[in-house]
Amino acid sequence: MKSPSPYLAAGIAALTLALAGCGAASTSEDESTTDADTRTVTDATGTEVDVPAEPERVVTLHYAATQPVYDLGFMPVGQGAFDPGIVPEDIEDEVGSIPVVADAEEPKLEEIAQVEPDLILAPNIYDEEVVTQLEDVAPVYTFTLRGGDRAEWTQRTEEVADALGVPERVEELQEEFRSRQQEIADTYTDVIEGTTVAVIGSYEENSFYVWGEENMTGTLLTPLGLTWSERENAIVEDEPEPEAAVSPEKIDSAVGDADVLFLDSNLRAEVNPFMRDLQETTLYKELPAVRNDRVFPIGKNTVAGYTDANYTLDRVEEALQEMRES
Incomplete structure (x- = not known):
């Protein structure tokens, strides 16, 4: 600093x-x-x-x-x-x-x-x-x-x-969270099995972020049994941290293999103006997940604590339920 x-x-x-x-x-x-x-x-x-x-x-x-x-x-x-x-x-x-x-x-x-x-x-x-x-x-x-x-x-x-x-309190939070992950995995096995996901966010013009499964959100989703996008993993493979900024022109090569696309958002399921601009582009609209109406806000990718993590599980559970009913 x-x-x-x-x-x-x-x-x-x-x-x-x-x-x-x-x-x-x-x-x-x-x-x-x-x-x-x-x-x-x-x-x-x-x-x-x-x-x-x-x-x-x-x-x-x-x-x-x-x-x-x-x-x-x-x-x-x-x-x-x-x-x-x-x-x-x-x-x-x-x-x-x-x-x-x-x-x-x-x-x-x-x-x-x-x-x-x-x-x-x-x-x-x-x-x-x-x-x-x-x-x-x-x-x-x-x-x-x-x-x-x-x-x-x-x-x-x-x-x-x-x-x-208060180390005992964090142990309680951990146990409750892991139990909830297992419950979701068990309840939605039929939807989760074979489903590939990707997570993106945008924080500036003409750029969006991709994350590999080793990032914070990956620790929330992969224990459920969801499969991470191979394309997204490949992009961040050589990065010091599992994240990278990508040009919008490369969005298909970054996350085009995903069945479901999760979007970084706040705790009101709102995406920021940069993401809204990205969503208006033709290449974004042509993504398989977008064409199949399998796009969902997921909460903060930079997980601060169990409040953020549980909010993400709320959104994922809603998405899985919607996918089951569709």
Whole structure:
């Protein structure tokens, strides 16, 4: 990541004054603190971090941690910025009321200090200087957002659970999710068997994304027994991560072998304007899956947690039911 901006650096002075005031007011409390009040955990970078035994005021600096936090039964007191539509409708107002204390580039130190966190969950995108500045506010646990383990979305939830001290809750989520995958696989065997799927998304003009079965969505679909597109797998075969941007002119050679096409969407089953533009092209309309009316929104391909994963299973189950009835 780039060096801290002048704004971030300027915030340090104000932050130092604020922390100094807090320290003076709470000296007697600090003196009574015992080792039982903290736990030592190892974060995604291999760093040992002393975190509160029972965190009460957690800040998440990216939505990839915000969702696991509420999946595990907590709500942060500060959060990173996120796009509308990726939060479940039933908690949209609650999550939307939480102060945003980080943008896509960097944390906002003054805003973070104002919400008085006792634990900060930071993505592994910040340089050491930024992490050090955050540590002046509260203990910092770094979780996996980028890198070779990116597709292991369940690992990220495990990391957050470790930081929060609730590993038993993530075990419950895992067991429930795997049971649901098996139930869908058993219920729709007749539809799933021999069905080839592909997943695409679009985030800019004149381009769309394809993913191989080793990506996040693949971990949701292939355990159901669905077969991944050989063409899509081939395109990403030599990529460092199982994804690639492709020109719209190559859409048939990318996913033309798929019986079913799943589209990246938000949690309202809405695709973005770039995907809508792609859907208006002749080559897209000529895809076998499109001609056979086998195209379905599937939710977020960048799975933040079990909320995203279960939303995808909801959409897949609806698609399988529709295919059975057609």
